[in-house]
Amino acid sequence: xxxxxxxxxxxxxxxxxxxxxxxxxxxxxxxxxxxxxxxxxxxxxxxxxxxxxxxxxxxxxxxxxxxxxxxxxxxxxxxxxxxxxxxxxxxxxxxxxxxxxxxxxxxxxxxxxxxxxxxxxxxxxxxxxxxxxxxxxxxxxxxxxxxxxxxxxxxxxxxxxxxxxxxxxxxxxxxxxxxxxxxxxxxxxxxxxxxxxxxxxxxxxxxxxxxxxxxxxxxxxxxxxxxxxxxxxxxxxxxxxxxxxxxxxxxxxxxxxxxxxxxxxxxxxxxxxxxxxxxxxxxxxxxxxxxxxxxxxxxxxxxxxxxxxxxxxxxxxxxxxxxxxxxxxxxxxxxxxxxxxxxxxxxxxxxx
Amino acid sequence: xxxxxxxxxxxxxxxxxxxxxxxxxxxxxxxxxxxxxxxxxxxxxxxxxxxxxxxxxxxxxxxxxxxxxxxxxxxxxxxxxxxxxxxxxxxxxxxxxxxxxxxxxxxxxxxxxxxxxxxxxxxxxxxxxxxxxxxxxxxxxxxxxxxxxxxxxxxxxxxxxxxxxxxxxxxxxxxxxxxxxxxxxxxxxxxxxxxxxxxxxxxxxxxxxxxxxxxxxxxxxxxxxxxxxxxxxxxxxxxxxxxxxxxxxxxxxxxxxxxxxxxxxxxxxxxxxxxxxxxxxxxxxxxxxxxxxxxxxxxxxxxxxxxxxxxxxxxxxxxxxxxxxxxxxxxxxxxxxxxxxxxxxxxxxxxx
Numbered sequence: 001x002x003x004x005x006x007x008x009x010x011x012x013x014x015x016x017x018x019x020x021x022x023x024x025x026x027x028x029x030x031x032x033x034x035x036x037x038x039x040x041x042x043x044x045x046x047x048x049x050x051x052x053x054x055x056x057x058x059x060x061x062x063x064x065x066x067x068x069x070x071x072x073x074x075x076x077x078x079x080x081x082x083x084x085x086x087x088x089x090x091x092x093x094x095x096x097x098x099x100x101x102x103x104x105x106x107x108x109x110x111x112x113x114x115x116x117x118x119x120x121x122x123x124x125x126x127x128x129x130x131x132x133x134x135x136x137x138x139x140x141x142x143x144x145x146x147x148x149x150x151x152x153x154x155x156x157x158x159x160x161x162x163x164x165x166x167x168x169x170x171x172x173x174x175x176x177x178x179x180x181x182x183x184x185x186x187x188x189x190x191x192x193x194x195x196x197x198x199x200x201x202x203x204x205x206x207x208x209x210x211x212x213x214x215x216x217x218x219x220x221x222x223x224x225x226x227x228x229x230x231x232x233x234x235x236x237x238x239x240x241x242x243x244x245x246x247x248x249x250x251x252x253x254x255x256x257x258x259x260x261x262x263x264x265x266x267x268x269x270x271x272x273x274x275x276x277x278x279x280x281x282x283x284x285x286x287x288x289x290x291x292x293x294x295x296x297x298x299x300x301x302x303x304x305x306x307x308x309x310x311x312x313x314x315x316x317x318x319x320x321x322x323x324x325x326x327x328x329x330x331x332x333x334x335x336x337x338x339x340x341x342x343x344x345x346x347x348x349x350x351x352x
Numbered sequence: 353x354x355x356x357x358x359x360x361x362x363x364x365x366x367x368x369x370x371x372x373x374x375x376x377x378x379x380x381x382x383x384x385x386x387x388x389x390x391x392x393x394x395x396x397x398x399x400x401x402x403x404x405x406x407x408x409x410x411x412x413x414x415x416x417x418x419x420x421x422x423x424x425x426x427x428x429x430x431x432x433x434x435x436x437x438x439x440x441x442x443x444x445x446x447x448x449x450x451x452x453x454x455x456x457x458x459x460x461x462x463x464x465x466x467x468x469x470x471x472x473x474x475x476x477x478x479x480x481x482x483x484x485x486x487x488x489x490x491x492x493x494x495x496x497x498x499x500x501x502x503x504x505x506x507x508x509x510x511x512x513x514x515x516x517x518x519x520x521x522x523x524x525x526x527x528x529x530x531x532x533x534x535x536x537x538x539x540x541x542x543x544x545x546x547x548x549x550x551x552x553x554x555x556x557x558x559x560x561x562x563x564x565x566x567x568x569x570x571x572x573x574x575x576x577x578x579x580x581x582x583x584x585x586x587x588x589x590x591x592x593x594x595x596x597x598x599x600x601x602x603x604x605x606x607x608x609x610x611x612x613x614x615x616x617x618x619x620x621x622x623x624x625x626x627x628x629x630x631x632x633x634x635x636x637x638x639x640x641x642x643x644x645x646x647x648x649x650x651x652x653x654x655x656x657x658x659x660x661x662x663x664x665x666x667x668x669x670x671x672x673x674x675x676x677x678x679x680x681x682x683x684x685x686x687x688x689x690x691x692x693x694x695x696x697x698x699x700x701x702x703x704x
Binding site: 158160163165172175180181192341 | 533
C-alpha cells in the first residue's frame with residue numbers, strides 16, 4: 001500500500017500515455033482531472049493486487065468513445081461517479097476498490113480522479129496491460145468474467161445500466177449509445193471480486209507507468225534518449241525514428257480510425273490504428289501487430305503521441321513492446337489479434 | 353371491468369390497425385401473439401380508466417423500431433416480460449396494471465399478450481389515441497410524466513434500463529440501441545400511477561378498436577362499405593379512394609420512412625410517413641396532417657393497410673380522423689405536429 005500524491009500524476013500520465021499504445025484518451029486531460037481531484041480531496045491510496053481481500057468489490061471505470069471527440073467535448077465531471085453509483089444501485093453491491101480498465105492516457109487517470117473523489121483505494125493494475133478500443137477486449141473476458149452489468153453515463157445526465165447477452169453485445173450497445181450521445185461516455189463495468197483479480201488484471205501497471213514516466217523525465221533532463229530509457233525498462237524494440245509524413249484519420253462508428261506514415265533515414269513505417277496503434281508495416285512488411293504494444297513517442301521529449309494527436313511533421317520514435325502473454329494465446333488472439341480488426345495479417349512476435 | 357376472450361382479438365387487431373394511422377407494427381403478428389397468450393393463459397381482465405385505484409402502478413409495454421423489420425424479425429416471446437421485470441427491478445415497484453402505449457397494430461396487442469401471460473389487468477386506453485413513431489410522443493410528456501426510467505429488451509437477451517436526461521434523450525438513446533440490436537426491441541417505460549391516467553391516457557380505446565373492428569366485419573358481411581362504417585363511428589373524413597400507384601420506402605435511422613401515392617377517379621393523394629402516415633396532400637394541397645389520424649383501409653375489406661404493407665396496386669380508401677384534442681394544443685403540436693417531422697406545413701384541421 002502506498003499513496004499517490006499530486007506530484008506523482010505527471011509521471012503516471014506520461015507513462016500511461018506510452019503504455020496506452022496510442023489510445024486510452026488524451027493523457028493531458030486525464031492528468032488535469034486527476035490533479036484537480038487530488039487537490040480537492042487529497043492523496044489516493046494504491047494497493048497491490050495481492051493486498052486486495054478476496055471478497056472485495058472492484059470496479060473499473062473508464063471512458064468509451066473516440067478520443068478525437070473526448071479531446072474536444074470535455075466531461076462535466078460528474079459522469080464517472082454517476083456510472084459507478086448506477087452500477088452499485090443495479091447490483092446492490094458497494095464498490096470497495098476502483099481500478100483502471102486499461103493503462104492508457106485518460107483511462108488510467110479517470111479512476112485515479114474518482115478514487116480521490118470517493119476515497120476508495122485504487123488497485124495497482126489494469127485489465128489489459130495496455131489500451132484496446134473495445135469494451136470486451138479485457139483479460140476478464142478470457143477469464144469468463146462478463147463485461148455487463150455495465151453502467152453508462154454521459155455529460156447530459158443520461159445514465160443506463162445494461163445486462164448484455166454477451167460481452168460483445170455490451171460493446172455494440174455501449175458503442176451505439178456512445179455515438180447517439182456525442183461519442184464520449186463514461187462506463188463502470190466488468191465488476192470483479194478480489195479473488196478474480198489475478199486472472200483479470202495485469203498487476204502493477206500504475207507503478208510501471210509512473211516509473212516509465214519518471215524514466216523519460218530523467219532521460220530528458222540528462223540529455224539521454226528518452227525512447228531508449230523506455231525500451232530498456234520494458235523490453236521495447238525500436239521500430240522507427242523519423243518524421244510523420246502522412247496521417248489519415250476519420251471518426252467513424254464511435255472510433256478514431258486511420259493510418260500514419262513515418263519516414264526514417266532508410267525506411268518508411270506505416271501505422272494502422274483504431275483508437276490504438278494496432279499494426280506496423282516497415283516498407284510493406286508487417287513488423288509489429290496487436291496485441292503487442294505499438295507506442296509512438298516524441299523523439300526529443302519522449303512524450304507519448306496518441307493516435308488523435310499524431311500530426312504531419314511530428315518527429316517520433318515508434319517502439320514495439322511485448323503484450324501480456326495471455327493475449328498471445330489462441331483465445332487472446334481471437335479477441336484482440338490483428339484479424340479481429342480486419343487486418344490481413346497473423347500476429348507477428350516482435351523481432352529484436 | 354370486463355374480459356377479453358380469444359374471439360375478441362380479431363376485431364381488436366383490426367380496429368387497432370385502423371386507429372394506428374398506418375403504424376404500431378403489424379397487427380397480424382400482434383394478433384397471433386395475443387391469441388397464443390390467451391389460449392395458454394386464459395382471458396384478460398380489462399378495466400376502465402376510472403376503475404384504476406390512484407396508487408396503481410401502470411406500465412405501458414410496447415415494441416420500438418421499424419415495422420418493416422419487426423414484420424420479418426420475429427420476437428422470441430420473452431422480450432416484453434423481460435422489459436417489464438427490468439423496469440420493476442430498477443424502480444422497486446411491482447406493476448399492478450398494463451396498458452398499451454399506443455393504439456396501433458402490434459403495439460395494442462403486445463400488452464394484451466403480456467396481460468394474459470402475467471395475469472395483470474389491462475387498462476382500457478392508450479397514451480396517444482393513435483400511434484406515433486417516437487417514444488416521447490405520448491400524452492404523458494404533455495402532462496410532465498417522464499418517459500424514463502425506460503427498460504429495453506431484445507430478442508438476443510440484452511436488457512437495459514435507462515434514466516434519460518429528457519424524454520427526447522430517451523427516444524434518441526432507445527433508437528440507437530434499437531438500431532444496434534437489429535431494429536426491433538421491446539420497451540417498458542412511461543410508468544404512471546393510477547392518479548395520472550386521466551392526463552396520460554386516451555380512455556376506452558381498446559373498446560373503440562374492438563367496436564371498429566366489429567363494424568368493419570359486419571359491414572363486410574352485409575356488403576356495405578367498410579370505410580363508411582368506420583367513418584360513421586369516429587367522425588372520419590374520406591380523403592381518397594383509389595389505387596396505389598407508387599410507394600417509396602426506406603428503413604433509415606430506425607424508422608420506415610417514405611411516401612405512397614394513391615390515384616382516384618379525379619385526383620391524386622400523396623401520403624408521407626415515418627412509421628405512421630403523417631401528411632396527406634391531394635393534388636399538391638395539404639388536406640390532413642398529424643396529429644389527426646390518417647388511416648388507409650383496403651377498399652373492399654376494410655382491413656387496415658399499414659405503412660409497411662402498402663403495395664403498388666392496393667385498392668385503398670384513406671380516411672382522416674380527428675386526433676385527441678390535447679394533441680392540437682400548441683404544446684401538442686410542438687411535440688407531434690407536422691413541422692416536428694420536417695414537413696413544411698402547419699397543422700391543418702380536417703375539412704368535411
